Amino acid sequence: MIEERDSLIFDLDGTLWDASETVVRAFNDSIVEIGFDINLNALDIRNFSGMKMDDIFAQHFNFIPKEKLQNFEDIYSSREKKYLNESGGRLFPNVRETLEKLSKIHRLFIVSNCLSGYIESFLDFYDLNSYFEDFECFGNRGLPKDENIRLIVTRNDLQNPVYVGDTIWDIESSDKAGVDFIYASYGFGKIENAEYQIEKFEDLLKY
Structure with missing residues (x-):
């Protein structure tokens, strides 16, 4: 073929x-930073891996008020890059x-x-x-x-x-x-x- x-x-x-172990750390630290006490695990990351990022935020982070969502996305994006550069996958x-x-x-x-x-x-x-x-x-x-x-x-x-x-x-x-x-x-x-x-x-x- x-x-x-x-x-x-x-x-x-x-x-x-x-890279799910690194990504879940970025998500969880970002969730804490905006004031929530909810933890994801690496399996959660693997389960929604492949979805568009805006769909991930909309479907799996709907506990975050709309007025805080953009701030969360910005925090997560920054943490994702930092953690991946440090730890990779x-x-x-x-x-x-x-x-x-x-x-x-x-x-x-x-x-x-x-x-x-x-x-x-x-x-x-x-x-x-x-x-x-x-x-x-x-x-x-x-x-x-x-x-x-x-x-x-x-x-x-x-x-x-x-x-x-x-x-x-x-x-x-x-x-x-x-x-x-x-x-x-x-x-x-x-x-x-x-x-x-x-x-x-x-x-x-x-x-």
Whole structure:
């Protein structure tokens, strides 16, 4: 399948790394800072990973009054960047080695529903910038993932890309963007009857 592809576009959380322990700390500290005593756990983060950030704030933080929501988002954004730069996340096994091999024969990209700066933190923390040509996220323009996938395809003149992700939102976005999909079954989400799937990251090389 991938032998015919010129490029791979990757989701980030649940596909390349797991930063839920760092992210939950940023969320919980931000919640405390605006005066609430509610704690999330890492599983909560994994469960809503892949959603657009404005949907996450609206659906999972509806205990925060509307007049405080923007302040909360600003505090969280700042803490997320600080904590990720300090602690990063857990890279899934063999990601670096597999990316190195893939990058020699395919063009590599990232599209995520994260805030601005999140992808940069990932790339800098693990020194992976050299493997990726371009990336896009929800935080940059407020666009949904399918539009950001199309933006990457158009901007880089991709002819036959495939998207690799782990959630139902990923496969739905790929379908809307007209890009084929590979399900990373080791990630956070559950997708039934995916046409193509990998059980570990290095399985991409088998294609």
